[in-house]
Amino acid sequence: MAAPVRPHFLARHPWLIGPLLLAATAVGLGLALKAPDRIAVWVLGGLGGLALLWTLSAAFWPSRADRTCPECGAEGLRRMDPATTRGLVCTSCGHTDAEASGWFLAEEEGALDEVIANRHRSDS
Ligand SMILES: [Zn+2]
Numbered sequence: 001m002a003a004p005v006r007p008h009f010l011a012r013h014p015w016l017i018g019p020l021l022l023a024a025t026a027v028g029l030g031l032a033l034k035a036p037d038r039i040a041v042w043v044l045g046g047l048g049g050l051a052l053l054w055t056l057s058a059a060f061w062p063s064r065a066d067r068t069c070p071e072c073g074a075e076g077l078r079r080m081d082p083a084t085t086r087g088l089v090c091t092s093c094g095h096t097d098a099e100a101s102g103w104f105l106a107e108e109e110g111a112l113d114e115v116i117a118n119r120h121r122s123d124s
Pocket of ligand 1: 074
């Protein structure tokens with residue numbers, strides 16, 4: 001059995017998010033108010049370029065659903081019930097989570113439209 005997946009650094013220390021955002025805001029304000037205008041042009045151009053790269057990379061290489069099991073770390077998560085997007089089961093270790101969302105998995109499998117249509121039919 002593989003080791004459990006270790007959470008991200010900020011997930012283990014969420015209290016750091018507030019001070020980091022405050023520090024980033026202070027640095028941004030300091031740059032905007034004290035730096036020469038030429039730097040602002042470079043920074044804004046860089047941000048615009050990053051936004052363009054982000055948009056192009058998301059369009060050409062769309063994200064994949066995370067199928068990593070939180071229990072065993074294997075890429076074995078599947079939806080429990082193909083008729084809904086709720087509930088995940090691991091095919092490697094048998095881990096189940098009846099409340100976990102399988103929305104991205106259904107979207108990746110192309111079954112999302114059918115699940116939503118079935119839900120609307122059962123509601124009306
Ligand atoms: Zn597992």
